Amino acid sequence: MAQFVEFFKNVFSWLSQDLEESLKTLHRKILLLEVPKDDVHEAYNHGKKRKRNVEKWLIDVGNNISESKALELYFPKELFLEVYESIDIWMSLMDDSVLSIGIYGMGGIGKTTLAMHVHNKLLKESTFLGHVYWVTVSQEFSIYKLQNDIAHVLKLYFSCENDERRRAAELFQAFKERGRFVLILDDVWNQIDAEEIGIPLGMNGCKLVITSRSSEVCHWIGCQKIIKVNTLSEQEAWELFLKKLGRVELHPRVEGICKKLVKRCGSLPLALVTLAGSMRRVSDIHEWRDASKGLAESCLGRAGMEYVVLPILLYSYDRLRDTMLKGCFLHCSLYPENCHIPRDELIENFISEQLVERSYRSFRAEIDQGHAILNQLERVCLLEKTSNGTDVKMHVLIRDMAIEIAKENPRYMVKAGLHLREIPDVQEWTEDLDKVSLMDNIIMEISPGTSPKCPRLSTLILSGNPLRRIPDCFFVHVSSTHYQFKSH
Structure with a gap:
């Protein structure tokens, strides 16, 4: 089966190229495999040139049709939504040289579901002669707590409760006695040292699988294979x-x-x-x-969203211990939904609005710090890279979460890209507003006499509007010491 999975992955990659790996697409490819070989020969004989890879593929089709039909039985139907990631994980588990696998992605993306399917498949797989253990890692992590949770699934009782080193030795011995195993640690947020915990990684083919919202955690732990779970098509x-x-x-x-x-x-x-x-x-x-x-x-x-989805997304924000990171993250929500935001523009904003530490060494040091902040937000999946590498973007629900946070402290009013023809009513311009974004609307003018009372306003973004004039009275109650105006 491992050989077939390798073949299918190659065919899958060759055929799909820029297409989404969706269930519908996958079924279409399987149907294509079921076309009689004679029909395929005929189709290619009318072409000008028969390529070697096509001829080889025709042979592979004949040898693997039956296994193609078995694929949907091998992986549960609902898992086809993440079939490419599933195959990648499974191949890594079957590869003796890969001892640790990291699965990462934003909250709610399906990491736990994906790992659970792999867990269940291992339990049912007759060719896997070993044990499978699942431990959900507490958000308030400690070595002591994790050792207890692992001991619980092993049905192990420690002889010494307070000595973490002795507990690690007992866990190590318990794992060793059980032989081959796969340990899945779900929802990991902190750096974990397998040896310090008592996990005999690599002994007798033992493997570790973790899920996390941070690619950085996967690298910290030393995962040899790191797989990102993406959103659905x-x-x-x-x-x-x-x-x-x-x-x-x-x-x-x-x-x-x-x-x-x-x-x-x-x-x-x-x-x-x-x-x-x-x-x-x-x-x-x-x-x-x-x-x-x-x-x-x-x-x-x-x-349901505010009770189920929002708390999960909020935890990623709460885990940003650095207030500077939080401020830069919230600033990104000032841009319209699905906007590709230039990294250079964001970093310029971070510096001008003093969201990064002032460097007395050089302006370059501040720019480097800005890039480091954006990289950190990407690693914890609060920002996404774009294909061009020079922009970032926010997932629509991550942006919604940021806007919800900024409705309280600091106070933002974000109405970017909503096709507004007028600025919001004066009642919405409260005294505690810190930043206002009306970017990418169709506001042509601000009515005479409009004078919002926003003494704390530090940023007003009006770029992307066909704005012809702004009355002088608009700025009367806006403190010039905290005011930054952007428009073009």
């Missing part, structure tokens, strides 16, 4: 939503609303499942319309 997100909604067909008007809701979930599995669950028994078109209200602002206010 639009088609995969729609199929998952319909599955959890429990419906195959929807009224055309309801379907349009649903697709808007799904888009606002940003293809995040946890958000899709939560939203579908909250709307499962809704049939009234009026209730669906009501559900669509506020989509332009945030999806986190929908039923």
Whole structure:
């Protein structure tokens, strides 16, 4: 089976190229494999040139059709949403040279689900002659607590409760006596030393699998194989939503609303499942319309989202111990949804708004610090890299979370990219506002007499508007010492 998985991965990569690895695409490829070889020969004989890799592929097709059909039985159907990652993990587990595997991605992306499927498959796999252990790592991590949790799944009782070294030796011996094993540590946030805990990594083919929101944690632990779990494609997100909604067909008007809701979930599995669950028994078109209200602002206010999704996302923010990191992260929410934000522009803003430490050495040192901050936010999946490498972007729900945070302290008003024709009503310009972003709207002018009272306002972003004039009175109650104006 390992040989087949290697073959399938190669064919999968060769055929897909820029296509999403969705269930629909995968099924189409399997159907393509089922085309009789004669038909495939005929199709290529009419071409000008038969390439060697095509001829080799034709032979491989004949040898692997039956195993292709078995793939969906081998991996659970629901796991096809992450089939490429699943195959990658499975191949690493079958590779004797890989002792540790790290699975990372943003909160709610499906890391635990993916790891659980692998865990269950190992338990059922007849060719895997070993033990499988699952431990959920406490958010308040300590070596003592983790040793206790591992001892619990091993049914081990320590002879000495207070000596971590002796406890590690006892865990090491217990693992050694059990022979080959795979230990899965779910939701790891801290650096873990396998030897210090008592995990005999590499002995008798023993392996460690961790899930984390941070690629940095995977590197800290020394994972030899690191796999990122990405968001679903639009088609995969729609199929998952319909599955959890429990419906195959929807009224055309309801379907349009649903697709808007799904888009606002940003293809995040946890958000899709939560939203579908909250709307499962809704049939009234009026209730669906009501559900669509506020989509332009945030999806986190929908039923269930604030109790299930928001706390999970918030924990990633809370784990940023550095207030400077938090300030720079919140600043990124001032840009419109799905915006590709130039790194250089962000760093310039961080420096001008004193969000980074002032360096008396050189301006270059401040720029380097800005890049380090953005890299750190990328590593914990609060920002995403773009394909060009010069921009970053925020997942739609991460941005929603940042805006929710900034409604309190510091106070932001973010209405970027909402197609506004006028600035918000004067009542929304409260005295405690620190930053306001009206970027990328269609505001042409600010009405005469408009004079918001915002003595703490430090940043006003009006770029991307066809703004013709701003009345002088607009700046009367805005402190010039904390005021920065950006417009073009």
